[in-house]
Amino acid sequence: MKTRVLQSVLPVFLGVAALLLSACSNDNGKATESAESAPDVTAEMQAFYDDNPEFFSFKTPADLPAGLVWENGQHLPDLGSPEAKKGGTFSYYLNDFPRTLRRVGPDANGPFRGWINDFMIPSLANRHPNEGEYYSALAAEWSISPEDRTVYFKLDQAATWSDGVPITADDYMFMFFFYRSPHIVAPWYNNWYGTQYSNITKYDDYTISMTIPKSKPHFEDSLVGLSPIPKHFFKELGVDYVDRYQWRFVPTPGAYIIRDEDIKKGRSITLTRLDNWWAKDKKFFRNRFNVDKIRLNVIRDAAKAFEAYKRGDIDLFRLNTPELWYEKLPDSDEDVQKGYISKDTFYTDIPRPTYGLWMNTNKPLLDNKNVRVGIHHALNWTLVIDKFFRGDFRRMQTSADGFGPATHPTLKARTFDIDKAVSAFAKSGFTERGADGILVNAQGDRLSFTLSTPYGRYGDILTILKEEAIKAGLELRVEVLDATAGFKKANEKKHDIQFTALNVGGRYPRYWETYHSDNAYDQAFLADGSINPERKIKVQTNNIEALADWDIDQLINRYRAAVTEEELVATAHKLEEALYEHASFVPGFVQGYERSSHWRWLKFPDDFDVKESHYVYEGQLFWLDDSAKKETKSAMKAGEKFPVNINVHDKYKVQ
Amino acid sequence: MMITLNPQTQKKLRRFKAIKRGYYSFLLICLILVLTTFAELLINSRALLVSYEGEWFFPTYTQYHPGTDFGEDYAYETRYRALNARWQAEGSENWMLMPLVPYSPYENDSANGVFKPTAPSAAQQHYLGTDSTSRDILARLFYGIRIALLFALAFMVVVYLIGISIGCAMGFFGGVFDLVFQRLIEIWSNIPFLYMVIIVFSVIPNTLSIAARIGILLLVMVLFSWTSMTYYMRTETYKEKARDYVAAARIIGASNFRIIFKHILPNVLSTLVTFMPFTIIGAISSITALDYLGFGLPPPTPSLGELLKQGTATLRTAPWIVMSSFGTLVVILTLVTFIGEAVRESFDPKKFTVYR
Structure with a gap:
């Protein structure tokens, strides 16, 4: 056995060594940049513009409609704190090394994306996370024209790419060409940019307008949120895009760049602040993006990452599980009691990720509504929330919590009730209990389902639910998968019941993706609304419940066609009621806050964070205080104390 | 032979x-x-022997007994520990004999209201403590x-x-x-x-x-x-x-x-x-x-x-x-x-x- 282990370990070891060696010798990925074979996409781009004259228009400033009212959001309050100082290196960690530096294409949608895209890159106008209105970013001013479904933009002439090239109207035209190009191997982008927009017009180098095909409330959301693509950088766009741009940092309109020498493959990646960033003195960008460098070390094990934090190797740590908050870093912890590290609970007000149980209604038994209702009542979420989450989380009530008025105001999720569960199961024919207490029907089928999840960290919750469900005669076979396999399973609709969450965002919930029959089956219904007997399940969609209901389809169509906000909200409420009746989604829990801890030398604004925040570091509002660092380090040596720093920031708490 | x-x-x-x-x-x-x-006889949440209204039950290896078998008002598996505690508190005629360690390896038993690891405690009969969801480690x-x-x-x-x-x-x-x-x-x-x-x-x-x-x-x-x-x-x-x-x-x-x-x-x-x-x-x-x-x-x-x-x-x-x-x-x-x-x-x- 010993030799066997060696036999199997040795080749792996050698393989890893070889990989490391090759990684070292090829650190900056220059190998893919051989000049002589570099394609030139300019002709292809021009031909695309010419082939789509309806979409790409070229006009003069004289063609701008008269009477446009320009906005710039300058009345909104600052985001950064005037106390912020520049400088220092912020250390944080990544669970895994990014697979690419591209922002689009295969493997680009990983957790690292936030650091090069979501947190870092301004769009034409950004949504003010406290006020919900837009403030000027890449566009100095804009004008919304609902009649022709168009937004006009005057671009900020100071804006440049991180390599110094000015950002002009051409980069926005190119953006549509880029996102619709087959070379990027990103079907979602191809589809979104090909269907959700109908025109871009260049009036001069710094004036553009963009249009969407169908009128809808707050249609400007999908236009002002756009961010350009550097035309000069992607000149070599071609069939080898994926490899050619794999490890090349894309020039950014944001404050941080990644230099080739800062990419230590498999170990760390460092972001460097641009000293002369074009937006550094702008109202909404000043006093943000403060640290000189952001060093992201790869620490693959969560427990190890926490130890690294406690050692002071990383500056901040998110404490969103009760285990971390109460056990690993309790209030009584020595470093907390001496004031070296703080603990912060920050209440946020955002659309909530849909943590819950998604039942596959295409599976036997789960296609029976009574069974689904019974499952709802057999799940003891109260116990999970009270005992596992220690009462800190709340029960999710609908499939779209946290959307303000669009969230149904009175609808409540079904609660744990053994009697109701048993009677619902009885209605579907499950009346007898077998030798182990699990219900069986007349055909001898056991009331038993697989409950799978891609979230290892929540496996414990499922075992708690399992133990409680037995009381109602329901067996749940828990299956904890790794993330990739878990999502794949749900995408291919092979699950019975999946515990998962879809990330949500925007002003209004989206229903078509998750609940429309178009995403459940190919031709789910015949023309008269009856079920198509030959329908086939459709995979790789977000309708992981395989939900196909004629009436819900009609509601979703109405929802999508709604022109006024009132109509949209009213339809959303009707939809939620219909989904409640259908009972295929069991709302789980909502975490109403973000919990984190940081070392004393990391400083935050008085409000700590913004209302619509997903990560404490998202808005780049923090700064490093060098004198506080020295003070803290010497106090740690001497054993001196600072005031205890445990804070609850409930300014944005949702009641 | x-x-x-x-x-x-x-x-x-x-x-x-x-x-x-x-x-x-x-x-x-x-x-x-x-x-x-014979682990079921030593470490189990089911009682070894229940004497209920003069009748004897041996639940260890048999079918599950719903709570209604012992006068409880629920149809799922009897919670023997809780029942035993109640009988003793009431000084009831009924009695039961629990195994040495009265926990099953699957049940979450939280003494203090939350599921978390608790240190070994002879008083609670968690002789090696509990794991992260309050299951008995032993x-x-x-x-x-x-x-x-x-x-x-x-x-x-x-x-x-x-x-x-x-x-x-x-x-x-x-x-x-x-x-x-x-x-x-x-x-x-x-x-x-x-x-x-x-x-x-x-x-x-x-x-x-x-x-x-x-x-x-x-x-x-x-x-x-x-x-x-x-x-x-x-x-x-x-x-x-x-x-x-x-x-x-x-x-x-x-x-x-x-x-x-x-x-x-x-x-x-x-x-x-x-x-x-x-x-x-x-x-x-x-x-x-x-x-x-x-x-x-x-x-x-x-x-x-x-x-x-x-x-x-x-x-x-x-x-x-x-x-x-x-x-x-x-x-x-x-x-x-x-x-x-x-x-x-x-x-x-x-x-x-x-x-x-």
Whole structure:
């Protein structure tokens, strides 16, 4: 056995060594940049513009409609704190090394994306996370024209790419060409940019307008949120895009760049602040993006990452599980009691990720509504929330919590009730209990389902639910998968019941993706609304419940066609009621806050964070205080104390 | 029928008994096996004996008793501990006898209202504390050991059956058969075992029952482990084949099957026996490692590896988890190693060699 282990370990070891060696010798990925074979996409781009004259228009400033009212959001309050100082290196960690530096294409949608895209890159106008209105970013001013479904933009002439090239109207035209190009191997982008927009017009180098095909409330959301693509950088766009741009940092309109020498493959990646960033003195960008460098070390094990934090190797740590908050870093912890590290609970007000149980209604038994209702009542979420989450989380009530008025105001999720569960199961024919207490029907089928999840960290919750469900005669076979396999399973609709969450965002919930029959089956219904007997399940969609209901389809169509906000909200409420009746989604829990801890030398604004925040570091509002660092380090040596720093920031708490 | 052992074997057994460390380890492992076989009687949330309104119930191995059987108002499995506490508080005529540790390895029993690891406490009868979702560690260890030991024994039996048959056949027939099989085995044994187990096990449909999945895991592990045994059996058989007694048997007209299993096998048994404990160690280690990596027994099956994983994630906050699981693993593996050493020594023809 010993030799066997060696036999199997040795080749792996050698393989890893070889990989490391090759990684070292090829650190900056220059190998893919051989000049002589570099394609030139300019002709292809021009031909695309010419082939789509309806979409790409070229006009003069004289063609701008008269009477446009320009906005710039300058009345909104600052985001950064005037106390912020520049400088220092912020250390944080990544669970895994990014697979690419591209922002689009295969493997680009990983957790690292936030650091090069979501947190870092301004769009034409950004949504003010406290006020919900837009403030000027890449566009100095804009004008919304609902009649022709168009937004006009005057671009900020100071804006440049991180390599110094000015950002002009051409980069926005190119953006549509880029996102619709087959070379990027990103079907979602191809589809979104090909269907959700109908025109871009260049009036001069710094004036553009963009249009969407169908009128809808707050249609400007999908236009002002756009961010350009550097035309000069992607000149070599071609069939080898994926490899050619794999490890090349894309020039950014944001404050941080990644230099080739800062990419230590498999170990760390460092972001460097641009000293002369074009937006550094702008109202909404000043006093943000403060640290000189952001060093992201790869620490693959969560427990190890926490130890690294406690050692002071990383500056901040998110404490969103009760285990971390109460056990690993309790209030009584020595470093907390001496004031070296703080603990912060920050209440946020955002659309909530849909943590819950998604039942596959295409599976036997789960296609029976009574069974689904019974499952709802057999799940003891109260116990999970009270005992596992220690009462800190709340029960999710609908499939779209946290959307303000669009969230149904009175609808409540079904609660744990053994009697109701048993009677619902009885209605579907499950009346007898077998030798182990699990219900069986007349055909001898056991009331038993697989409950799978891609979230290892929540496996414990499922075992708690399992133990409680037995009381109602329901067996749940828990299956904890790794993330990739878990999502794949749900995408291919092979699950019975999946515990998962879809990330949500925007002003209004989206229903078509998750609940429309178009995403459940190919031709789910015949023309008269009856079920198509030959329908086939459709995979790789977000309708992981395989939900196909004629009436819900009609509601979703109405929802999508709604022109006024009132109509949209009213339809959303009707939809939620219909989904409640259908009972295929069991709302789980909502975490109403973000919990984190940081070392004393990391400083935050008085409000700590913004209302619509997903990560404490998202808005780049923090700064490093060098004198506080020295003070803290010497106090740690001497054993001196600072005031205890445990804070609850409930300014944005949702009641 | 009396089992008569030949004097050689009796001598070996006497020598084994004389090696105290190995012999007592053997007795201890047997004791553990027996105890874990009846784990339900020692560690269980079901009562051993319930006397309710003059009638006696023995719920341990029977169908579940809904609460209504004992005058409770729920139709699911009786909560015996709670019921017992109430009967005692009321001074009821009814009474029950609970096992030594009144917890099942699956139930979450939180004393203080939240599910979290709690330190060992005799008062709450959590003698080794609870794990991260307030399940009793002793219960999980005990049932985990049972599964690991049974798994290892089954693994050993199947691996040896295949290994011996093919190894002996290779040695006995020799020639092309031997040559082809050797090459096949060389190729086969170069497939990395752990990765194959992980890959194969990850595509197994989860609709199967837990027992079936454990069975498949066993099968997959056997599939990639039987080869090492063939080498030893092949050389031993080669050696024995040339001996006179084999020639004599052949002249008498014994079949190949009879020669291999009746004549040669008993003579190579000593090699075999000395490997057995180490195969068991390998199997326990593998199943623990797989569980640790999350590719082994499906949750919430109690297992040593799963506890070890929890323990390493909570080293500072709940050291009792890693201490009890690591301690148990060390004890079991050490005991089996002692047995292995003793077996090797007692089966060694050179009496005065000492393995230490």
